[in-house]
Amino acid sequence: MSAVPLIPTGRLAPSPTGAQHVGNARTYLTAWLSARSRGGAVRLRIEDIDSPRVKLGAAEQAAEDLRWLGLDWDGDVVVQTARLPLYEAALGQLQLRELVYPCTCTRTDVAAAASAPHAGHEGPAYPGTCAHRSVADALQLRADARPFAWRFRVSESPPFTDQFAGEVRLDLAQLGGDFVVWKSAGTPAYQLAVVVDDAEMHITEVVRGDDLIPSTPRQLSLYQALGLTPPIFAHIPLVVGEDGRRLAKRHGDTRLAALRESGVKPESLLGLLAWSCGWVEKPEPVSAGELLPLFRLNAIPPRAFVLTASLLRQIGYQL
């Protein structure tokens, strides 16, 4: 992989597991403005490799949603499922250095063996049941037709300076321990695919939701292990419903497609989002281009944005 270019390069990385909603739009807008406001490039990547729930046509839908918002991108659309050999090569490098080992544990095994409960949606920390194995043990497991995943040996927890959230220092051993980089189904896990992609696509800045902060030290460990240069990160607060929970179906239909079909103008939504980010004083219609000179990452309030039915009504949408 060649050197990182000097121009800032951001990315939009929709996952086609579900429709894009207002919360996704706020993150995409921020990522797009961050790169474009400095004359940078934006790439589009469809993250379709790590999910059993990819819906047919969802990638096209995601691109359509972005176009509707007025967000553009440079170059070809990268689709993860078309890049398996790249991820395999990265796994091979980790194997050569014994930085991964085959793990035969099921989810239930991990839950049962974990001594202490750990907070978060990621479940209990992996107790290291298979850490005694070496890469060569995979041969016997294959011969025995035992399914296994590849786990990365966590040795340190790289701290990082988040462009939005500041200094972040998390303990990966506590957070989840050795993590899966390759699934027993034969596909790369999210953490590995994202690192390989961002490096190969010369992404210099990653702007994403702050629910992904715990992923970042893992990804930084992989950058280190693979000898790749990491991008800078900005994790911004999510959009939540009136109950304070992350925006989801229970809050009603906030899909961009639903807004579009009901006649909401993209400029009206962009105005609402720009206002929520502190770039404009009132939620009035504005285009993505008009926001370029107004963008300031640190104007975004450091707490989740509460999307209410009343705010949606103001832009002409009945929740």
Ligand SMILES: [Zn+2]
């Ligand atoms: Zn295991």
